[in-house]
Amino acid sequence: MDKIRFAPRLSVEEVEEGCVLAPKFGPDGLIPCITTDADSSEVLMLGWMTAEALRLTLETGEAHYFSRARQTLWRKGATSGLVQQVVEARIDDDQDAIWLRVAVAGSGASCHVGYRSCFYRAIPTGSAAGALLVFMEDQKSFDPVATYGDAANPTQL
Amino acid sequence: MDKIRFAPRLSVEEVEEGCVLAPKFGPDGLIPCITTDADSSEVLMLGWMTAEALRLTLETGEAHYFSRARQTLWRKGATSGLVQQVVEARIDDDQDAIWLRVAVAGSGASCHVGYRSCFYRAIPTGSAAGALLVFMEDQKSFDPVATYGDAANPTQL
Numbered sequence: 001m002d003k004i005r006f007a008p009r010l011s012v013e014e015v016e017e018g019c020v021l022a023p024k025f026g027p028d029g030l031i032p033c034i035t036t037d038a039d040s041s042e043v044l045m046l047g048w049m050t051a052e053a054l055r056l057t058l059e060t061g062e063a064h065y066f067s068r069a070r071q072t073l074w075r076k077g078a079t080s081g082l083v084q085q086v087v088e089a090r091i092d093d094d095q096d097a098i099w100l101r102v103a104v105a106g107s108g109a110s111c112h113v114g115y116r117s118c119f120y121r122a123i124p125t126g127s128a129a130g131a132l133l134v135f136m137e138d139q140k141s142f143d144p145v146a147t148y149g150d151a152a153n154p155t156q157l
Numbered sequence: 158m159d160k161i162r163f164a165p166r167l168s169v170e171e172v173e174e175g176c177v178l179a180p181k182f183g184p185d186g187l188i189p190c191i192t193t194d195a196d197s198s199e200v201l202m203l204g205w206m207t208a209e210a211l212r213l214t215l216e217t218g219e220a221h222y223f224s225r226a227r228q229t230l231w232r233k234g235a236t237s238g239l240v241q242q243v244v245e246a247r248i249d250d251d252q253d254a255i256w257l258r259v260a261v262a263g264s265g266a267s268c269h270v271g272y273r274s275c276f277y278r279a280i281p282t283g284s285a286a287g288a289l290l291v292f293m294e295d296q297k298s299f300d301p302v303a304t305y306g307d308a309a310n311p312t313q314l
Contacts, residue, residue, distance in 0.1 A: 003287040009314045016270050016312055019289040021280060024314075034191050034200055041198030043191055043247075046254040061283040089282050090200075091290065092275040093268055094312035097203040099276045111250055113173050119247040119256045123178060126218040126243075130160040132176035133248065155173055155251040157166045157181075 004055045009095070016093050024096040025051060030066060031098060035110065037117075038087035038101040044110035045118040047076075049098065061086045063100055069154035080147050081106050107141045112154060114140030114147075161212045166252070173250050181253040182208060187223060188255060192267065194274075195244035195258040201267035202275040204233075206255065218243045220257055226311035237304050238263050264298045269311060271297030271304075 007022040009015055015022055025031050030048040037044055047065040049057065053073055056064040063084035067074040077083030084102035091098055104110055111118040115137050124131040164179040166172055172179055182188050187205040194201055204222040206214065210230055213221040220241035224231040234240030241259035248255055261267055268275040272294050281288040 005287065012310055012312045012314065015314065019278070019291075021290060032189055032203060034203060036198075036200065041193075043193065043200075043256050046189060046191060046249060058280060058282045058286045086282050089280040090276040090293070091278055091280055092203060093270045093272070093277070097275075098280075099200050113250045115250070118249040118254075120250070121176070121248055123215060123246040123248055123255075125215045125246050129215045130162065133178060134176075136247070153169055155169045157169065157172065 004058050006051065012094075015095050021091065022095055023051075023054065023091065023098075024094065026096075030068075031096060033063075033065065033098040033100060035063065035084065035100045035102055037108070038103050042117050043119055044102070044104070044116070054098065057086060057100070058089060063102055067154060069152070069156055076110075077105060079151070080142070082109055082142075084110065109141035112144060112148070114142050114144045116141050161215050163208065169251075172252050178248065179252055180208075180211065180248065180255075181251065183253075187225075188253060190220075190222065190255040190257060192220065192241065192257045192259055194265070195260050199274050200276055201241075201259070201261070201273070211255065214243060214257070215246060220259055224311060226309070226313055233267075234262060236308070237299070239266055239299075241267065266298035269301060269305070271299050271301045273298050 007020045009022045029050050033047045033049050035044045050066045053064040053066050063076045065074045083105040088101040109116045120137045121133040122136050164177040166179045190204045190206050192201045207223045210221040210223050220233045222231045240262040245258040266273045277294045278290040279293050
């Protein structure tokens with residue numbers, strides 16, 4: 001039995017100022033999800049959710065996403081063990097984006113490349129704009145080859 | 158003269174492990190951008206950028222987005238004065254998402270509804286899943302009517 005119901009979006013006022021969950025999914029059926037570490041506040045990843053992934057996340061308290069590369073529902077940590085326990089979920093003003101604050105199991109990493117955060121590189125700005133990207137994590141938190149074996153890399157060109 | 162050049166995406170290894178900026182824009186020409194408060198680490202908003210908006214953000218050090226509602230380039234704070242000064246910019250593993258850490262001018266708010274963060278409502282999870290949204294900010298930081306007058310509300314149903 002589903003505990004979660006997504007309400008219809010009937011008015012801007014209700015969507016912005018109301019207390020009813022009425023998420024908007026894009027033409028591809030997806031809503032973006034910002035995931036941060038509940039302890040450090042670091043942004044770990046930007047994921048995508050179908051209605052099913054959002055419902056499972058809210059009901060189970062564990063982050064579920066939709067893998068655009070594999071075109072399938074994805075319980076985060078199913079392969080790696082790096083499960084994301086939801087500490088708090090939020091939705092934005094027009095209800096077309098989710099923010100999850102999570103506690104990550106194991107090494108605490110969330111990036112398939114092996115880093116803690118997917119955002120492990122800084123882009124120089126201002127007078128330094130145009131310079132090379134700068135790595136912000138000294139080393140990987142886990143070995144992706146040992147963890148994922150020969151599974152296809154989700155990064156698409 | 159543009160200081161920023163976006164490199165072609167030639168290999169997964171270079172995109173993930175390299176130091177060259179090679180962002181991926183979606184079929185709509187947009188890349189999502191997570192914007193957090195550099196001081197509090199709070200997530201303020203999820204915005205969208207065209208190549209031009211990203212280039213201007215990196216070169217000027219002030220956040221620029223693309224307004225999907227108005228279908229136009231948007232220097233954040235142009236109307237409200239709530240300019241976002243970029244403290245740090247990052248890009249994710251497959252270079253299809255941006256993270257900006259910013260210092261917000263004036264009241265420090267970033268949400269057109271008047272709140273500090275666009276994510277001013279929590280969604281109950283787990284055993285409380287299905288309950289009403291909970292407001293996480295006691296009051297608005299500014300009066301959107303006084304600030305925006307009769308400009309069209311960007312929220313779309």
